[in-house]
Amino acid sequence: xxxxxxxNNFYASCERLFQPSLRGKPIVVLSNNDRCVIARSDEAKQxxxxxxxxxxxxxxxxxxxxVTAFSSNYNLYGSLSDRVMRTLASQCPTMxxxxxxxxxxYLGDLPIxxxxxxxxxxxxxxxxxxxxxxxxxxxxxxxxxxxxNRYAKKFKKEIGLHILDTPEKVDHALKVTAVGDVWGIGRxxxxxxEKHDVHTAYELSKVPDEWIRKNMSVVGQxxxxxxxxxxxxxxxxxxxxxxGICSSRSFGVLVTSKVEIAEALTTYIxxxxxxxxxxxxxTKLINVFVQTNQFRTQDKQYYRSVNVPLPVASSSTRExxxxxxxxxxLIFKPGYNYHKCGVMLTEIVPDDQVQFGMxxxxxxxxxxxxxxxxxxxxxxxxxxxxxxxxxxxxxRWKLRAEMLxxxxxxxxxxxxxxxx
DNA sequence: TCTGGGGTCCTAGGACCC
DNA sequence: TCTGGGGTCCTAGGACCC
Numbered sequence: 191x192x193x194x195x196x197x198n199n200f201y202a203s204c205e206r207l208f209q210p211s212l213r214g215k216p217i218v219v220l221s222n223n224d225r226c227v228i229a230r231s232d233e234a235k236q237x238x239x240x241x242x243x244x245x246x247x248x249x250x251x252x253x254x255x256x257v258t259a260f261s262s263n264y265n266l267y268g269s270l271s272d273r274v275m276r277t278l279a280s281q282c283p284t285m286x287x288x289x290x291x292x293x294x295x296y297l298g299d300l301p302i303x304x305x306x307x308x309x310x311x312x313x314x315x316x317x318x319x320x321x322x323x324x325x326x327x328x329x330x331x332x333x334x335x336x337x338x339n340r341y342a343k344k345f346k347k348e349i350g351l352h353i354l355d356t357p358e359k360v361d362h363a364l365k366v367t368a369v370g371d372v373w374g375i376g377r378x379x380x381x382x383x384e385k386h387d388v389h390t391a392y393e394l395s396k397v398p399d400e401w402i403r404k405n406m407s408v409v410g411q412x413x414x415x416x417x418x419x420x421x422x423x424x425x426x427x428x429x430x431x432x433x434g435i436c437s438s439r440s441f442g443v444l445v446t447s448k449v450e451i452a453e454a455l456t457t458y459i460x461x462x463x464x465x466x467x468x469x470x471x472x473t474k475l476i477n478v479f480v481q482t483n484q485f486r487t488q489d490k491q492y493y494r495s496v497n498v499p500l501p502v503a504s505s506s507t508r509e510x511x512x513x514x515x516x517x518x519x520l521i522f523k524p525g526y527n528y529h530k531c532g533v534m535l536t537e538i539v540p541d542d543q544v545q546f547g548m549x550x551x552x553x554x555x556x557x558x559x560x561x562x563x564x565x566x567x568x569x570x571x572x573x574x575x576x577x578x579x580x581x582x583x584x585x586r587w588k589l590r591a592e593m594l595x596x597x598x599x600x601x602x603x604x605x606x607x608x609x610x
Numbered sequence: 611t612c613t614g615g616g617g618t619c620c621t622a623g624g625a626c627c628c
Numbered sequence: 629t630c631t632g633g634g635g636t637c638c639t640a641g642g643a644c645c646c
Contacts, residue, residue, distance in 0.1 A: 220614095221613090221614040221615080222614055222615070223612080223614080224612090225612060225613065225614070226612090226613060226614070228614070242613080242614090243613095244612065244613055245612080246611080246612050247612085262614090288645090288646085289645080289646045290646075291646080292646080373644095373645080374643095374644065374645080375644085376643065376644050376645080377643095377644095378642080378643060378644090379643075379644085406643090407619090407620055407621070407643085408619095408620075409619070409620065409643080409644080410643095432616095432617075433617090433618080434616090434617075434618090435616090435617090436615080436616055436617075437615090437616085438615070438616085439614085439615075440613095440614075440615090443611080444611090483612095483613090484613095485612085485613055532615090
Protein backbone atom coordinates (compact mmCIF):
# COMPACT_ATOMS: atom_id res chain seq x y z
CA UNK A 191 0.00 0.00 0.00
CA UNK A 192 0.99 3.60 -0.62
CA UNK A 193 0.14 6.60 1.53
CA UNK A 194 -0.11 10.13 0.26
CA UNK A 195 0.40 12.69 3.00
CA UNK A 196 -0.64 16.21 2.07
CA UNK A 197 -0.48 19.33 4.21
CA ASN A 198 -3.81 21.10 4.50
CA ASN A 199 -3.81 24.58 2.92
CA PHE A 200 -0.06 24.48 3.37
CA TYR A 201 1.01 28.11 2.86
CA ALA A 202 -1.94 29.40 4.85
CA SER A 203 -1.23 26.91 7.62
CA CYS A 204 2.43 28.06 7.74
CA GLU A 205 1.43 31.69 8.20
CA ARG A 206 -1.12 30.86 10.85
CA LEU A 207 1.32 28.77 12.78
CA PHE A 208 3.12 31.91 13.92
CA GLN A 209 0.01 34.00 14.38
CA PRO A 210 -2.23 31.87 16.51
CA SER A 211 -4.68 34.76 16.83
CA LEU A 212 -5.65 33.97 13.24
CA ARG A 213 -6.88 30.47 14.07
CA GLY A 214 -10.39 30.03 12.77
CA LYS A 215 -10.08 33.24 10.77
CA PRO A 216 -9.96 33.54 6.97
CA ILE A 217 -6.49 34.11 5.52
CA VAL A 218 -5.05 34.07 2.02
CA VAL A 219 -1.53 33.96 0.63
CA LEU A 220 -0.75 35.96 -2.51
CA SER A 221 1.50 35.19 -5.47
CA ASN A 222 4.67 37.12 -6.28
CA ASN A 223 4.03 40.84 -6.52
CA ASP A 224 0.90 40.33 -4.41
CA ARG A 225 -1.05 39.83 -7.58
CA CYS A 226 -3.32 36.85 -7.09
CA VAL A 227 -4.48 34.38 -4.50
CA ILE A 228 -2.49 31.15 -4.39
CA ALA A 229 -3.54 29.67 -1.04
CA ARG A 230 -6.56 29.98 1.20
CA SER A 231 -7.54 28.77 4.62
CA ASP A 232 -10.80 26.80 4.89
CA GLU A 233 -12.52 29.93 6.19
CA ALA A 234 -11.39 31.91 3.15
CA LYS A 235 -12.60 29.13 0.85
CA GLN A 236 -15.98 29.27 2.54
CA UNK A 237 -16.18 32.99 1.77
CA UNK A 238 -16.01 32.03 -1.90
CA UNK A 239 -12.52 33.37 -2.54
CA UNK A 240 -11.28 31.41 -5.54
CA UNK A 241 -7.83 30.13 -6.35
CA UNK A 242 -6.02 32.50 -8.69
CA UNK A 243 -8.34 35.40 -8.00
CA UNK A 244 -6.72 38.78 -8.50
CA UNK A 245 -5.95 40.42 -5.20
CA UNK A 246 -6.91 43.96 -6.11
CA UNK A 247 -10.36 42.85 -7.27
CA UNK A 248 -11.27 41.36 -3.92
CA UNK A 249 -9.64 44.00 -1.74
CA UNK A 250 -13.01 45.39 -0.68
CA UNK A 251 -14.46 41.95 0.15
CA UNK A 252 -11.37 41.05 2.15
CA UNK A 253 -11.65 44.23 4.18
CA UNK A 254 -15.33 43.68 4.88
CA UNK A 255 -14.97 40.03 5.83
CA UNK A 256 -11.81 40.50 7.84
CA VAL A 257 -9.56 38.37 5.62
CA THR A 258 -5.85 38.64 6.43
CA ALA A 259 -3.59 38.54 3.37
CA PHE A 260 0.07 37.55 3.26
CA SER A 261 2.72 37.97 0.58
CA SER A 262 4.28 34.61 -0.22
CA ASN A 263 7.24 33.79 2.01
CA TYR A 264 8.99 30.84 0.40
CA ASN A 265 11.81 30.81 2.93
CA LEU A 266 9.29 30.07 5.62
CA TYR A 267 7.34 27.47 3.63
CA GLY A 268 10.50 25.72 2.46
CA SER A 269 11.85 25.48 5.96
CA LEU A 270 8.60 24.15 7.43
CA SER A 271 8.31 21.71 4.52
CA ASP A 272 11.76 20.30 5.38
CA ARG A 273 10.62 19.74 8.94
CA VAL A 274 7.42 17.99 7.89
CA MET A 275 9.38 15.76 5.50
CA ARG A 276 11.91 14.86 8.18
CA THR A 277 9.15 13.78 10.53
CA LEU A 278 7.54 11.66 7.81
CA ALA A 279 10.90 10.13 6.87
CA SER A 280 11.37 9.08 10.48
CA GLN A 281 8.25 6.93 10.10
CA CYS A 282 8.90 5.48 6.66
CA PRO A 283 12.26 4.92 4.99
CA THR A 284 10.85 4.56 1.47
CA MET A 285 9.45 7.96 0.84
CA UNK A 286 9.10 10.23 -2.16
CA UNK A 287 8.90 13.95 -1.56
CA UNK A 288 6.45 14.82 -4.30
CA UNK A 289 6.07 18.55 -3.78
CA UNK A 290 6.60 21.20 -1.15
CA UNK A 291 3.58 19.93 0.80
CA UNK A 292 3.13 16.30 -0.26
CA UNK A 293 4.92 12.99 0.09
CA UNK A 294 4.23 9.42 -0.96
CA UNK A 295 5.11 6.78 1.62
CA TYR A 296 5.60 3.21 0.48
CA LEU A 297 4.15 1.01 3.17
CA GLY A 298 4.99 -2.33 1.58
CA ASP A 299 2.89 -5.07 3.06
CA LEU A 300 2.08 -3.47 6.37
CA PRO A 301 -0.95 -5.47 7.56
CA ILE A 302 -4.25 -3.83 6.67
CA UNK A 303 -5.24 -3.97 10.31
CA UNK A 304 -2.30 -1.74 11.23
CA UNK A 305 -2.91 0.88 8.55
CA UNK A 306 -5.46 2.91 10.46
CA UNK A 307 -3.29 3.21 13.50
CA UNK A 308 -0.30 4.07 11.33
CA UNK A 309 -2.24 6.80 9.54
CA UNK A 310 -3.48 8.32 12.77
CA UNK A 311 0.02 8.32 14.16
CA UNK A 312 1.43 10.14 11.13
CA UNK A 313 -1.12 12.91 11.46
CA UNK A 314 -0.67 13.26 15.18
CA UNK A 315 3.10 13.30 14.93
CA UNK A 316 3.28 16.01 12.27
CA UNK A 317 0.77 18.08 14.19
CA UNK A 318 2.75 17.69 17.38
CA UNK A 319 6.23 18.22 15.91
CA UNK A 320 5.49 21.02 13.46
CA UNK A 321 1.94 22.16 14.07
CA UNK A 322 0.78 21.71 10.49
CA UNK A 323 -2.40 19.68 9.89
CA UNK A 324 -2.11 16.98 7.23
CA UNK A 325 -4.46 14.58 5.48
CA UNK A 326 -3.57 11.00 4.68
CA UNK A 327 -4.86 8.79 1.87
CA UNK A 328 -3.85 5.14 1.62
CA UNK A 329 -4.42 2.87 -1.40
CA UNK A 330 -2.72 0.27 -3.61
CA UNK A 331 -1.45 2.79 -6.21
CA UNK A 332 -0.25 6.38 -6.20
CA UNK A 333 -3.20 7.63 -8.20
CA UNK A 334 -5.64 5.91 -5.85
CA UNK A 335 -3.73 7.25 -2.84
CA UNK A 336 -4.20 10.74 -4.24
CA UNK A 337 -7.86 10.00 -4.67
CA UNK A 338 -8.13 8.63 -1.13
CA ASN A 339 -6.45 11.74 0.18
CA ARG A 340 -8.98 13.93 -1.61
CA TYR A 341 -11.73 11.79 -0.18
CA ALA A 342 -10.35 12.23 3.31
CA LYS A 343 -10.26 16.01 2.91
CA LYS A 344 -13.77 16.13 1.56
CA PHE A 345 -15.69 13.50 3.49
CA LYS A 346 -13.56 12.61 6.51
CA LYS A 347 -12.53 16.06 7.59
CA GLU A 348 -12.50 15.34 11.31
CA ILE A 349 -10.15 12.38 11.08
CA GLY A 350 -8.24 13.45 7.95
CA LEU A 351 -7.60 9.84 6.97
CA HIS A 352 -9.05 7.48 4.41
CA ILE A 353 -7.93 4.01 3.42
CA LEU A 354 -9.01 2.14 0.30
CA ASP A 355 -8.45 -1.34 1.64
CA THR A 356 -11.31 -3.18 -0.05
CA PRO A 357 -12.56 -3.27 -3.67
CA GLU A 358 -15.88 -1.89 -2.46
CA LYS A 359 -14.24 1.15 -0.91
CA VAL A 360 -12.20 1.72 -4.05
CA ASP A 361 -15.33 1.62 -6.20
CA HIS A 362 -17.19 3.95 -3.89
CA ALA A 363 -14.36 6.50 -3.84
CA LEU A 364 -14.09 6.30 -7.64
CA LYS A 365 -17.81 6.88 -8.01
CA VAL A 366 -17.89 10.04 -5.90
CA THR A 367 -14.84 11.59 -7.58
CA ALA A 368 -15.42 13.80 -10.61
CA VAL A 369 -13.26 12.84 -13.55
CA GLY A 370 -11.59 16.27 -13.56
CA ASP A 371 -10.45 15.73 -9.96
CA VAL A 372 -8.35 12.69 -10.82
CA TRP A 373 -4.59 13.22 -10.57
CA GLY A 374 -3.38 13.63 -14.15
CA ILE A 375 -6.68 14.80 -15.62
CA GLY A 376 -6.45 18.51 -16.32
CA ARG A 377 -8.88 20.90 -17.94
CA UNK A 378 -8.45 19.65 -21.49
CA UNK A 379 -8.84 15.96 -20.76
CA UNK A 380 -11.73 16.63 -18.40
CA UNK A 381 -13.58 18.47 -21.17
CA UNK A 382 -12.83 15.70 -23.67
CA UNK A 383 -14.02 12.99 -21.29
CA GLU A 384 -17.17 14.88 -20.31
CA LYS A 385 -17.95 15.21 -24.01
CA HIS A 386 -17.78 11.44 -24.27
CA ASP A 387 -20.08 11.01 -21.31
CA VAL A 388 -17.38 10.04 -18.83
CA HIS A 389 -18.11 12.00 -15.66
CA THR A 390 -16.59 10.13 -12.74
CA ALA A 391 -13.33 8.41 -11.94
CA TYR A 392 -15.28 5.16 -11.88
CA GLU A 393 -16.50 5.64 -15.44
CA LEU A 394 -12.98 6.56 -16.50
CA SER A 395 -11.66 3.30 -15.08
CA LYS A 396 -14.10 1.43 -17.36
CA VAL A 397 -13.15 3.16 -20.62
CA PRO A 398 -11.60 0.67 -23.09
CA ASP A 399 -7.78 0.76 -23.37
CA GLU A 400 -7.93 1.38 -27.07
CA TRP A 401 -9.79 4.66 -26.70
CA ILE A 402 -7.51 5.78 -23.89
CA ARG A 403 -4.35 5.02 -25.86
CA LYS A 404 -5.64 6.83 -28.90
CA ASN A 405 -6.89 9.95 -27.13
CA MET A 406 -4.74 10.24 -24.02
CA SER A 407 -1.46 8.57 -24.96
CA VAL A 408 0.44 6.20 -22.72
CA VAL A 409 0.25 8.71 -19.90
CA GLY A 410 -3.51 8.29 -19.84
CA GLN A 411 -3.15 4.53 -20.06
CA UNK A 412 -0.95 4.43 -16.99
CA UNK A 413 -3.35 6.64 -15.12
CA UNK A 414 -6.36 4.45 -15.93
CA UNK A 415 -4.48 1.30 -14.94
CA UNK A 416 -3.63 2.92 -11.64
CA UNK A 417 -7.32 3.64 -11.06
CA UNK A 418 -7.91 -0.09 -11.65
CA UNK A 419 -5.43 -0.87 -8.91
CA UNK A 420 -2.48 -1.78 -11.14
CA UNK A 421 0.60 0.21 -10.07
CA UNK A 422 2.23 1.90 -13.07
CA UNK A 423 3.92 4.91 -11.54
CA UNK A 424 7.06 4.09 -9.61
CA UNK A 425 8.20 5.69 -6.39
CA UNK A 426 11.09 8.12 -6.89
CA UNK A 427 13.08 7.88 -3.72
CA UNK A 428 15.87 10.19 -4.90
CA UNK A 429 14.82 13.38 -6.60
CA UNK A 430 16.26 13.10 -10.12
CA UNK A 431 18.63 15.87 -11.25
CA UNK A 432 16.76 18.62 -13.05
CA UNK A 433 17.01 18.61 -16.83
CA GLY A 434 16.21 22.26 -17.06
CA ILE A 435 16.52 25.08 -14.59
CA CYS A 436 14.55 28.25 -14.99
CA SER A 437 14.43 31.51 -13.10
CA SER A 438 12.08 34.28 -14.09
CA ARG A 439 9.81 36.84 -12.50
CA SER A 440 7.46 39.50 -13.61
CA PHE A 441 8.60 42.93 -12.48
CA GLY A 442 6.99 44.93 -9.72
CA VAL A 443 6.71 47.84 -12.16
CA LEU A 444 6.92 48.11 -15.93
CA VAL A 445 10.51 48.47 -17.08
CA THR A 446 11.74 50.18 -20.23
CA SER A 447 15.49 50.57 -19.74
CA LYS A 448 18.00 47.97 -20.78
CA VAL A 449 20.11 48.62 -17.70
CA GLU A 450 17.29 47.65 -15.40
CA ILE A 451 16.44 44.55 -17.42
CA ALA A 452 20.11 43.62 -17.22
CA GLU A 453 19.99 44.02 -13.42
CA ALA A 454 16.98 41.76 -13.11
CA LEU A 455 18.35 39.25 -15.57
CA THR A 456 21.69 38.93 -13.79
CA THR A 457 19.84 38.39 -10.53
CA TYR A 458 17.82 35.56 -12.10
CA ILE A 459 20.94 34.10 -13.67
CA UNK A 460 22.59 34.10 -10.23
CA UNK A 461 19.62 32.21 -8.80
CA UNK A 462 19.62 29.68 -11.64
CA UNK A 463 23.40 29.16 -11.42
CA UNK A 464 23.13 28.54 -7.69
CA UNK A 465 20.48 25.88 -8.29
CA UNK A 466 22.76 24.36 -10.89
CA UNK A 467 25.73 24.16 -8.50
CA UNK A 468 23.55 22.77 -5.72
CA UNK A 469 22.67 19.76 -7.80
CA UNK A 470 26.28 19.38 -8.97
CA UNK A 471 25.64 20.17 -12.62
CA UNK A 472 26.82 22.40 -15.44
CA THR A 473 24.86 23.77 -18.37
CA LYS A 474 25.75 23.93 -22.03
CA LEU A 475 22.89 26.09 -23.22
CA ILE A 476 21.54 29.31 -21.83
CA ASN A 477 18.23 30.72 -23.02
CA VAL A 478 17.24 34.29 -22.25
CA PHE A 479 13.82 35.84 -22.87
CA VAL A 480 12.14 39.21 -22.43
CA GLN A 481 8.46 39.97 -22.78
CA THR A 482 5.84 42.68 -22.47
CA ASN A 483 2.57 42.30 -20.58
CA GLN A 484 0.07 40.54 -22.84
CA PHE A 485 -2.82 41.74 -20.68
CA ARG A 486 -2.00 45.37 -21.38
CA THR A 487 -3.71 45.56 -24.74
CA GLN A 488 -2.86 49.24 -25.01
CA ASP A 489 0.85 48.38 -25.17
CA LYS A 490 2.85 47.28 -28.19
CA GLN A 491 3.65 43.60 -27.62
CA TYR A 492 7.03 41.95 -27.89
CA TYR A 493 8.38 38.56 -26.95
CA ARG A 494 11.72 37.22 -27.88
CA SER A 495 14.05 34.54 -26.66
CA VAL A 496 17.43 33.38 -27.79
CA ASN A 497 19.61 30.34 -27.16
CA VAL A 498 23.30 30.86 -26.55
CA PRO A 499 25.39 27.67 -26.56
CA LEU A 500 28.37 27.75 -24.21
CA PRO A 501 31.78 26.68 -25.51
CA VAL A 502 32.32 24.65 -22.35
CA ALA A 503 29.59 23.54 -19.93
CA SER A 504 29.67 25.82 -16.90
CA SER A 505 28.03 26.59 -13.57
CA SER A 506 29.93 29.79 -12.94
CA THR A 507 27.62 32.70 -12.22
CA ARG A 508 30.22 35.00 -13.72
CA GLU A 509 30.44 33.14 -16.97
CA UNK A 510 26.70 32.64 -17.29
CA UNK A 511 26.13 36.35 -16.71
CA UNK A 512 28.62 37.10 -19.46
CA UNK A 513 26.73 34.99 -22.00
CA UNK A 514 23.39 36.12 -20.64
CA UNK A 515 24.34 39.73 -21.35
CA UNK A 516 25.35 38.80 -24.89
CA UNK A 517 21.95 37.19 -25.29
CA UNK A 518 20.21 40.28 -23.98
CA UNK A 519 22.07 42.42 -26.51
CA LEU A 520 20.61 40.24 -29.24
CA ILE A 521 16.98 40.45 -28.15
CA PHE A 522 16.49 43.74 -26.32
CA LYS A 523 14.63 46.34 -28.34
CA PRO A 524 14.01 49.81 -26.94
CA GLY A 525 10.54 51.30 -26.92
CA TYR A 526 8.61 48.60 -25.12
CA ASN A 527 7.10 48.33 -21.66
CA TYR A 528 8.76 45.17 -20.41
CA HIS A 529 6.95 43.10 -17.84
CA LYS A 530 9.05 40.02 -17.39
CA CYS A 531 12.34 38.45 -18.26
CA GLY A 532 14.05 35.24 -17.39
CA VAL A 533 16.65 32.63 -18.04
CA MET A 534 16.46 28.91 -18.75
CA LEU A 535 19.43 26.60 -18.46
CA THR A 536 19.21 23.36 -20.42
CA GLU A 537 21.55 20.67 -21.72
CA ILE A 538 22.55 20.00 -18.17
CA VAL A 539 25.43 17.61 -17.44
CA PRO A 540 26.99 16.39 -14.20
CA ASP A 541 29.92 18.67 -13.29
CA ASP A 542 32.36 15.75 -13.25
CA GLN A 543 31.51 14.86 -16.85
CA VAL A 544 32.21 18.18 -18.51
CA GLN A 545 33.87 17.98 -21.89
CA PHE A 546 36.88 20.31 -21.82
CA GLY A 547 37.43 22.80 -24.61
CA MET A 548 40.51 22.88 -26.79
CA UNK A 549 40.74 26.65 -26.69
CA UNK A 550 39.30 27.16 -23.23
CA UNK A 551 41.22 29.87 -21.41
CA UNK A 552 39.24 29.96 -18.19
CA UNK A 553 40.84 28.33 -15.16
CA UNK A 554 37.81 26.26 -14.22
CA UNK A 555 39.25 24.87 -11.06
CA UNK A 556 39.83 28.34 -9.72
CA UNK A 557 36.43 29.47 -10.89
CA UNK A 558 34.77 26.61 -9.00
CA UNK A 559 36.61 27.58 -5.83
CA UNK A 560 35.49 31.17 -6.24
CA UNK A 561 31.87 30.09 -6.60
CA UNK A 562 32.14 27.77 -3.61
CA UNK A 563 33.51 30.66 -1.53
CA UNK A 564 30.71 32.93 -2.67
CA UNK A 565 28.03 30.33 -1.95
CA UNK A 566 29.55 29.70 1.46
CA UNK A 567 29.47 33.35 2.46
CA UNK A 568 25.94 33.79 1.14
CA UNK A 569 24.77 30.78 3.03
CA UNK A 570 26.02 32.18 6.31
CA UNK A 571 25.35 35.86 5.75
CA UNK A 572 22.10 35.59 3.81
CA UNK A 573 21.42 35.26 0.14
CA UNK A 574 22.72 38.01 -2.13
CA UNK A 575 25.30 39.41 0.29
CA UNK A 576 28.02 38.65 -2.21
CA UNK A 577 26.79 39.39 -5.70
CA UNK A 578 27.80 40.88 -8.99
CA UNK A 579 27.83 44.61 -9.61
CA UNK A 580 25.55 44.32 -12.65
CA UNK A 581 22.75 43.24 -10.36
CA UNK A 582 22.50 46.85 -9.22
CA UNK A 583 21.40 47.98 -5.81
CA UNK A 584 18.28 50.07 -6.34
CA UNK A 585 16.43 47.22 -7.98
CA ARG A 586 13.33 49.23 -8.78
CA TRP A 587 12.01 46.27 -10.78
CA LYS A 588 11.90 44.07 -7.72
CA LEU A 589 8.84 42.23 -6.57
CA ARG A 590 6.31 43.87 -4.41
CA ALA A 591 5.69 42.04 -1.20
CA GLU A 592 3.89 44.37 1.09
CA MET A 593 2.41 41.85 3.48
CA LEU A 594 5.42 39.66 4.01
CA UNK A 595 5.62 37.70 7.23
CA UNK A 596 8.90 37.15 9.04
CA UNK A 597 11.33 34.30 8.41
CA UNK A 598 10.53 32.80 11.79
CA UNK A 599 12.55 29.66 11.26
CA UNK A 600 15.45 30.74 9.08
CA UNK A 601 16.59 34.15 10.28
CA UNK A 602 17.84 34.72 13.77
CA UNK A 603 16.51 38.26 14.06
CA UNK A 604 13.03 37.04 13.09
CA UNK A 605 12.70 34.40 15.77
CA UNK A 606 9.62 35.01 17.89
CA UNK A 607 10.07 36.30 21.41
CA UNK A 608 7.61 34.95 23.92
CA UNK A 609 7.01 36.97 27.09
CA UNK A 610 5.83 35.10 30.11
C1' DT B 611 -1.06 49.53 -11.24
C1' DC B 612 -2.81 45.10 -11.06
C1' DT B 613 -3.55 37.89 -14.38
C1' DG B 614 2.61 33.32 -10.50
C1' DG B 615 6.70 30.49 -11.19
C1' DG B 616 8.99 26.22 -12.01
C1' DG B 617 8.90 21.91 -13.67
C1' DT B 618 7.84 16.96 -16.33
C1' DC B 619 6.53 13.86 -20.07
C1' DC B 620 4.71 12.55 -24.67
C1' DT B 621 3.70 12.94 -29.69
C1' DA B 622 4.02 14.24 -34.45
C1' DG B 623 6.58 15.50 -38.15
C1' DG B 624 10.70 16.62 -40.60
C1' DA B 625 15.59 16.02 -41.61
C1' DC B 626 18.96 12.98 -41.96
C1' DC B 627 21.74 8.48 -41.76
C1' DC B 628 23.10 3.79 -43.73
C1' DT C 629 7.16 -0.33 -64.48
C1' DC C 630 9.27 0.73 -60.48
C1' DT C 631 10.95 4.34 -55.20
C1' DG C 632 12.99 -0.05 -48.73
C1' DG C 633 13.46 -0.61 -44.08
C1' DG C 634 15.08 0.71 -39.87
C1' DG C 635 16.82 3.99 -37.24
C1' DT C 636 18.21 8.71 -34.60
C1' DC C 637 17.78 13.40 -33.44
C1' DC C 638 15.57 17.73 -33.19
C1' DT C 639 11.76 20.99 -32.63
C1' DA C 640 7.28 22.61 -31.67
C1' DG C 641 3.35 22.00 -29.38
C1' DG C 642 0.31 20.10 -26.07
C1' DA C 643 -0.92 17.93 -21.95
C1' DC C 644 -0.16 17.72 -16.97
C1' DC C 645 1.54 18.75 -11.87
C1' DC C 646 2.11 21.78 -7.46
